[in-house]
Amino acid sequence: MQIKEVAKLVNISVRTLHYYDEIDLLNPKKINSSGYRIYDEDSLKKLQQIMFLKELDFSLKEIKAILDNDKFDYNKAFLNHKSLLVKKRDRLNKLINLLDKYIEGENKMSFKEFDNSEIEKAKKEYEAEVIQRWGNTKAYKQSKEKTSTYTKEHWKIIQKENKEIFDSFARIKEKSPASKEAQELVIKWKEFINKYYYDCDNTMLESLAHLYISDERFKKNIDKHGENTAQFICDSILHFVKN
Amino acid sequence: MQIKEVAKLVNISVRTLHYYDEIDLLNPKKINSSGYRIYDEDSLKKLQQIMFLKELDFSLKEIKAILDNDKFDYNKAFLNHKSLLVKKRDRLNKLINLLDKYIEGENKMSFKEFDNSEIEKAKKEYEAEVIQRWGNTKAYKQSKEKTSTYTKEHWKIIQKENKEIFDSFARIKEKSPASKEAQELVIKWKEFINKYYYDCDNTMLESLAHLYISDERFKKNIDKHGENTAQFICDSILHFVKN
DNA sequence: CCTTGACTATTACGTTAGGTAATAGTTTAT
DNA sequence: ATAAACTATTACCTAACGTAATAGTCAAGG
Incomplete structure (x- = not known):
């Protein structure tokens, strides 16, 4: 298939396809x-995924990161697209309900129905999951290389330090995630990862934060240090990367 | 209310409010x-309308044109917002249904569920209706001035010419709106409006086209010349302004 | 009264995802 | 051979902000 045929079938411009090739x-x-x-059938298959992810307001950069993953799984993707689209559809229903109230005469000004944060959070979690969990990323490779050289004694030290940090998070979780203590622990955790696993900038740290609550294994493991500790760490990290 | 308070209440940035002031x-x-x-309560009221129209993917320029209209009617607006949001919600349902098929194992590639043209058409019709029908536009004023000088004889000539053009459209409506004959009639119609009513560029002509089928009085009046003539004229004009 | 941090403003530059148009090579049907 | 439709690349532009620098204002606490 040549470019105009694809553009017409999908209802996007030739320029768009040029741009997608360029990036x-x-x-x-x-x-x-x-x-x-x-273009061939595989091109169309990938393009459909792009259309779904654009429908969900992912940026092209984000879409690229998701689709470039070697272990991208179409069936898993459909499930996640659906989950997010349902959230988006439900948000529209809330706006429709608000309008029904106004049509009936209600006067009270409200903006909360426009709130997008739940969907944005779910998107970030999906993205983090795809990029982190399905492996084959640069960080994963780096981590493999680094950890393969560790001795048993070394591992004992790492696990001890890991436990100390998580325990500390658990101990202060009645405080705010924005507290000085929590923020210092985030810095410590970040340094821990950099030291023993891989280069971890704030973007990576943010992805990890989402992963701690969206991945059942991580969450279960962390919450052994205290109920809701994973959520607290996540909140603390998210505050950290925002400031 | 000061700017941060508004920004926080509505969940938009201070920069956005600066920009809205600027434009x-x-x-x-x-x-x-x-x-x-x-800002005051009226500012918030207007801002909510902006949020609804942004939710419907109107550009800020379009939103401005709609809201600047002196006879903008909040209750009428809510009805229209709802109508458009329902279309948008229903489109999402179609995408969700498509994903259900894929989750169940269906393999057939489809892109038609991403189609936005129905919603875009409805938006254009709404915009045209607001701008044209509710009057107080520059064109309306110009038309009032121009027509107030016409004599009875003059009106007879105008009505005759009007009838001839509409009859001609009705006569060729079995042909394509893209046909040479149809396109020539569009040019003639445009000249007619320029000559007897007001300056009519292609943007204005496009708005009129939508109005001929969305406004019941126009539609009824035009279809006296032949069933579905309003639709045919609309299609012919839309083709014309696209080329 | 002074200081500090939060609030406010304006200016300026940058980003993303294309849209538009010019120029020129390629293909296809007559 | 010709003309129209197809294709490519290049270049500039747009909309709607995001980000940051610089500087004035306000309010609470010392």
Whole structure:
């Protein structure tokens, strides 16, 4: 398939497909002898995923990060797209209900129905899950290399330090995630990861934060140090990366 | 209310409010002696309308045109917002249904559920209706001035010419709206409006096209020349302004 | 009264995701 | 061979803010 055919089938512009090629989001299957872009069924399959993720207001950069993952799983993706679209649909229903009230004569000004944060949070969690959990990322590779050199004694030290940090988080979780203590622990945790696992900038740390509550294994493991500790760590990290 | 308070209540940025002031979309009620923007209840009311229209993917320019209308009617607006939001919600339901199929194992690639044209059409019709029908626009004023000088004889000539054009449209409506004949009639119609009523560029003509089918009085009047003539004229004009 | 932190303003530059148009090579049907 | 439709690349522009620097204002506490 040539470019106009694809553009027409999907109802997007040729320019859009050029742009997607340019940013390596969707490259054509091949370039023919005339220099024309040739797309195939796999191209369309990927393009449909892009359309779903655009529908969910992911940026192209985010979409690229998600789709570039070697272990991207279409069936798992459909489940997640649905979950997010249902949230989006339900939000629209709330706005429709608000309008029904106004049509009936209600006068009270309200803005909370426009709130998008629940969907944004779920998106961030999905993105983090895809990028982190399904592995094959740079960080995962780096971590593998680094940890493969550790001795048993070394591991004992790491686990001890890990426990201390998590215990500390658990001990102060009645305080605010924004508290000085919590923020210092976040810094400590970040340094821990950098030291023993992989380079962890704030973007990575943010992804991890979401993962601690969205991945059942992480959550279960962390909450052994105290109920709701994973949530508290997540909140503390999110506050940290915002400031 | 000062700017941060508004921004926080509505969950938008201070920068956004600055920008809305800059483009005269939402000016503060007053500027105090320190140079601070002060907003009031009316500001919030207008801001809520802006949020609804943004939710419906209207550009800020479009939103401004709609809200600047002297006869903007809040209750009528709520009805229209609801109608459009229901369309938008229903489109999401279609996408969710598509995903259900894929989750169940269906393999057939489909892009038609992403189609936005119905909603876009309804938006254009709403915008046209607000701008044209509720009057007090520049064109309306110009038309009033121009037509107030016409004699009875003059009106007879205008009505005759009007009838001829509409009859012609009705006569060729088995042909394509893109046909040479139809396109020539569009040009003739445009010239007619320019000559006897007001300056009519392609943007205005496009708005009129939508109005001919969305406004019951126009539609009824035009269809006296032949069933579905209003729709045919609309289609012909839309083709014309696209080329 | 002074200080400090939170609030406010304006200015300026940058970003994302294309839209638009010019220029030129390629393909296809007549 | 010709013309129209297809394709490509290049270049500039847009909308709607986000980010940051700089500086004035306000309010509470010392």
